[in-house]
Amino acid sequence: MKKTLLSALLLVLVLSLLLTGCASHGKTMITAGDTEISVNVFQLYLSRMKGTLAGTGENVGSADYWKQYVNLDGQTYSEYYTQKVLDGLRQISAALCLYDELGLEITSEAEDAIDLWIEALVEQVGEGSETKLNSVLSAYGANVTVLRDACIIEAKLDQLKTYLYGENGALISATAKEEFYQQSYYRGYQMLLANYYFDHELDGDGKPVYYVTKTASDGTVSLTDKIAYDSKNGVATDQKDKNGDTVYRHKNEDGSWGLIAYDEENGGIKYFFDEKGENIVKYYTKAEMEKRYEVLEQIAKECKGNEKLFLEYMEKFSDNTEFNKKFAPNGLYFSVGGYTGDSVFQTFSGELAKLEVGELVILPNADGGYYLLMRAELDAGAWNVEANSRWFKNMPELAMEYMLQKKTEDYLSKVVVDAALAGSVDITMVAANNYY
Secondary structure (H helix, E strand, O other): HHHHHHHHHHHHHHHHHHOOOOOOOOOEEEOOOOEEEEEHHHHHHHHHHHHHHHHOOOOOOHHHHOOOOOOOOOOHHHHHHHHHHHHHHHHHOOOOOHHHOOOOOOOOHHHHHHHHOOOHHHHHOOOHHHHHHHHHHHHHHOOHHHHHHHHHHHHHHHHHHHHHOOOOOOOOOOHHHHHHHHEEEHHHHHEEEEEEEEOOEEEEOOOEEEEEEEEEOOOOOOEEOOOOOOOOOOOEEEOOOOOOOOEEEOOOOOOOOOOOOOOOOEEEOOOOEOOOOOOOEEOOOOHHHHHHHHHHHHHHHHHHHHHHHHHHHHHOOOHHHHHHHHHHOOEEEEEOOOOOOOOOHHHHHHHHHHHHOOOEEEEEEEOOOOOEEEEEOOOOOHHHHHHHHOOOOOOOHHHHHHHHHHHHHHHHHEEEEOHHHHHHOHHHOOOOOOOO
């Protein structure tokens, strides 16, 4: 306990020392022409990166997490993400050199908007006290002045991007967007075999009973006769279904025949619900899950390099086909190095990036069951297809950042970093920040 308290006090001391000098802006860590960025802005950006990682489910509160090696070069997660943020600040500094060279100046309206936002934070978070807000921001190595400095930097970057590429990238041609898409995105498919199912009616063979729906004149929908493939209770006919299996029928009380078995395309499963109207959930046994895993292994083996076959299996076996139909009819699209707030998609993105086109990987599902992912070829113009829009919402911003980075490569030589000051902090020294 004493050691922990001492460590906490030392951290507070380090943060307070870093915030001294240059008034409350913090010590200057990066200089590039007229641009100066303090070590505390660096810490604020580190806290944002940490917050992003926390949002994707990473265990950022564990010291052991940061000690893990991210690559074979012996670089830890702490070193990797600290360097990533530092590289990003160098790119920002290079862009601000171009900003100054073009003679751009931040508008008074932009500054007023920033000040109004900070005033609102003082009232809402600091309860009217800037000192209290500073105590909150100190966890991120910042104070009100440092937060304002970061906002000014971001406002200048937005102004520069709009000046060069138009509002939301309107001046970027379709050809340039396609080139960026081909260079920066990858695509894949997923199917899920869950460890649970919604309880439903089974026939004598333990197979789902299908019904056909009947719509009455008043618009209500009801379930009609069974279409069960029930070899135990049904009566065999000389007919065969599409799989070559014997068709069984149910005989009605009046002697007429019921509907034919296994019309999965036109029929519907009868689910059971509880008193609240919610599906009753049942879980597969350990042995059943082992068999389901074997199914995935076989599918992965058969589908390597065969996208068409994988789509057929996905349609037939996946427990989340509705998601695919509604949100990913043409697959999942991710940008290189991009982040998503959903931990599952973050996992998909990272795993797909490791695969070659046509390769597959099986992943455990956090809630039970297994995912099977396949990396697919990029389809031209996917970013401009309405059905894919959820995957490309931030593409204009990413394209502008990419083009700006290319445009300002020569300005990096003008960026001077105080290596000793930069090396005095890392991402483990700040809290995860999703707010400022």
